[in-house]
Amino acid sequence: MRPYVLINSAVSKNFKLAKADRKQLRISNEEDLKEVDKIRAKVDAILVGSTTLKNDDPSLTLKHEKGKNPIKVAISKDCNIKEDSDFLKGDEEKIIFTTRIASPEDINRIKKHAAVIQHRERVDINELLGELGKKGIKRLLVEGGGKTNYEFIKADAVDEIRVAISQIEINEKDAPNFIEGEWKDRFTFVSEKPLGDMTIKQYKNDDRYMRLALEEAKKCTPSKKYFSVGAILEKSGEIIGTGHTREHENDHAEETAISKTKNPVGSTLYTTMEPCTKRKSKTSCCVESIQKAKIARVVFAAKEPDTFVKCEGEEFLKKNGISVTQLKKFEQEALEMNKHILTALHKN
Ligand SMILES: NC(=O)c1ccc[n+]([C@@H]2O[C@H](COP(=O)([O-])OP(=O)(O)OC[C@H]3O[C@@H](n4cnc5c(N)ncnc54)[C@H](OP(=O)(O)O)[C@@H]3O)[C@@H](O)[C@H]2O)c1
């Protein structure tokens, strides 16, 4: 499986990464630097793009946190890297992804300091992630610049975005954008918080896990007595529980997914149908199990039709401080697999 991919950047008020000269510019405040260090300490590898490597020459090591430095990864189109660069310093493993334009001399020179993997005209992001996955990298932090960030977005390979927005104004038209292309349609805005004089916004790509929840739902034996529902419980990019309706006795998909983990606190539950507040087969309901498990966020595809009972899961969860998102683009697919129930209902 490919690593969980998180993009993190510090940007100006209008989401620029630097000035038009593309020289390194300090945008983060002290608080952000410390928080980013904590994120770096929890990933297996950090990646930067060609221009960032050349212009910023980041050392990508932990500054405040103790612990092992992550593996350093860079895309360097031409592999023309200075041997005394900060990026190549240190004992951590280093991996350079390069392309056909790199000269054999440069590749051999850099091979003394790092593993060099040569792709064709461009570095293929999915292949790169496959290669990092094989090396045991489970979490990858992408620290841009904007073109590189967009390469990962285009490959549909980004799970989460954290952006630290400062008060700085950069009005030059040619200044690099945080992500050099459209990205917002694929992401759900999850949270916003102040951090000193900056604002931290977090976005998540929920599609990947909802698709897995739909796959889970397909494992149900279709029945006219209950809906086919699938659920995935995700925490920090790891799937910690899966479930489908009646996988365990009379249990609902959500309960089964929760039952498979010891530590659901702070996780996100993806379910193909809104969690229930009432049911015919039991006195307890899924929203109570979600609350008890201290799940932070619930993402669902379809509202539960009033076929068996009338549920108000979304309202209940929101009232109890749990963040809820409906992914309407998957609604039809979640209902389609229950059409044997819904069509019978329309006939009556
Ligand atoms: N504030 C922050 O948090 C932050 C973080 C990082 C960087 N920065 C700033 O961002 C600026 C750099 O951003 P940028 O967008 O210009 O550069 P970048 O993303 O670092 O690098 C872009 C270069 O990488 C190449 N590249 C990207 N993906 C590739 C792939 N899959 N295969 C082959 N080549 C690939 C591009 O080639 P093509 O042109 O051929 O596509 C281009 O030459 C710098 O000013 C840096 O200081 C700021």
Ligand SMILES: [Zn+2]
């Ligand atoms: Zn339920």
